[in-house]
Amino acid sequence: MNGKKLFVSGDEAVAEAVRLTKPKVISAYPITPQTVAVERISDFVEDGSLKAEYLHVESEHSAMSAAMGAASVGARTFTATSSQGLLYMAEVLPYVSGARFPIVMMNANRTLATPWALLSDHRDSLSQLDSGWIQVYCENAQETLDMIIQAYRIAEDPKVMTPMMVNLDGFILTHTYELVELPGQAEVDDFLPPYSTENRMDLDNPKTVCYAAMNDYMEFHMKQEFDMRKAPGVIEDVDRLFGDRFGRYYDGMVEQYRCEDAEVVLLTLGSVTGTTRAVVDAMRGEGYKVGLVKMRYLRPFPREEVLKIAASVKAMGILDKDMSVGYEGIVFTNVNSTISDLDNPPKRINFIGGLGGRNISKENIRGMFRELLELAEGQEKEKIQFINVRCNYHG
């Protein structure tokens, strides 16, 4: 392995990964906290170390539209966004997924206005769960770097042919520095061959792309769904191949950390997983049977894995850094829907925290585990609990 170590921010790790994957076209509009990533990529195109067309567009809607245009002639394409920018792209997201263009996008998770805020939660990407994109959530800069490389291999798999959104928490990951291992170019070239597809405009073999299908819309959409159902298998395979090659395995759809004999588990997304890992280690040392479930993919949803975990524990906590106002946490809804198939599902608490970047501390997480352990022992608990609130509330 000719990988080298770099001390970089999450944004810079993304840019390094993009350079290794050799996209032909990058179209992007800068938005905090994604800006550094697209600036670095722009530098790479300028200095010739990444041979690609870089399109400075005037909005995120145009960024995704231009990416789609490039993908429609068969180019490997990259874009990146965050928060309001992702929502401004929203119209184009199902356009891309329905047309089966395997664009890879970095999304720096940041909250949504109003009130205006810049820090990280998951309201942006989770609002786009239904857009037909694969969604993966990363715990640190190294995982993000690795997932950009894996993402092209997954998205471009002929069985899948679905765009993929690689999520990393804004600021917490994009702007903190971390020692990462950068895979060698030759090895990445070998792992990720150049993209080639029949799904493109071609003067020698004219085709219709993004057609109207008034009568067959439903069947096309069903095909999209059936192909998405094949994605978990591809994700597992790619994770294994990547691990064999580069030495880092991420356990595919879901990572279970110290869940073997766990009585209660906490389900997390993104960077808060790292904090939770530390709390699990500490509490295990004190004899508590607690475990961590790192939800890596939200689409496709890790149905089988969640069912298996749910069947083996007494209580589950679902930590949502988001909220569907008028109902509950979005991850909670998705988990509940899956485990409704069980005859005796475990008891559950939805912890809602981290909105607008509010910190979730080790002590907060320890408190969640305490609630879950008491719930498992039969105590009554509030189903939806807000974490680290600055004052009293009456709900």
Next chain:
Amino acid sequence: MDRPKIVEYNMPECVEDYPLGAFCAGHLVRGNAGWRVFRPVIDHDKCINCLRCFLVCPDGVIDKSGEQLEIDYDFCKGCGICAFECKVGAIRMVKEGDQADER
């Protein structure tokens, strides 16, 4: 005229048989897509071959490669722009089903 011919549409037998993304070009399954109510008919005695109709046709269905202009009725939608623009009155719009030579 070098245009794709009407291809018989065979309904896929199952969802998996639907094309992924791009679809073969010019897959016309029904003449003029069932749009046309009036069809343009060229009176070649009046036509002076100015090619104005050829230039303005939004579907590009007027063929100028032969001795005289010809309209590809598989693709013509019957919009009537050619008849409206013709300066010598050489194109008439005839209701579908009626004979072209009816006066």
